[in-house]
Amino acid sequence: DLVVKTREPDTHRKIGKALKSTGGYRKKFIKEISDSLEKELKKYDIDYTVMGRLKSYASIHKKMTTRDKPLDEIYDIFAIRIIVQDVAACYTVLGIIHQLYTPVHERFKDFIATPKNNGYQSLHTMVIGPKAERIEIQIRTDEMDEVAETGVAAHWKYKEGIHSGKAKL
16 A cells, blocks of 8 residues: 555545545445345354455555556455355355345356465455445455465465464464
8 A cells, every 4th residue: 555655646545535435334334244244144054254344555556557447447345255164165155145145247256166376265256235336255264364364385374273473482
């Protein structure tokens, strides 16, 4: 975010203005979707964690430049991540989400069946929320989340039970 602010101050201001004007709405919207998902997931015997996130300025800027899109065409500004215990639960949760909300078919990616070259695994789906807003939902296991957040090289810590920033000396 600081690089964007320094190197592209006009773009940073533009993104900031757009995000600030919708910041309260976005947080409320993510909470609303998260609460709805949690209510539905409680009906199933699945351990889960639901987290909402607001996309960073840098990530928004990268999408705008690499895909040559204006800010209003960046659809994953609203995002939710669901962490579950195993791969089967990932696909079960995906089915539950697609029953609750209308999926955007061309915006579904199965990085579990076909991981990225860097080892990244996750299910990504975009759905149309209750207010016709597009929201990206990522579904993955704890282990997949550890690799996504810290990288494959740091993954050995996870396997040994030492999680990011929690190693005891």
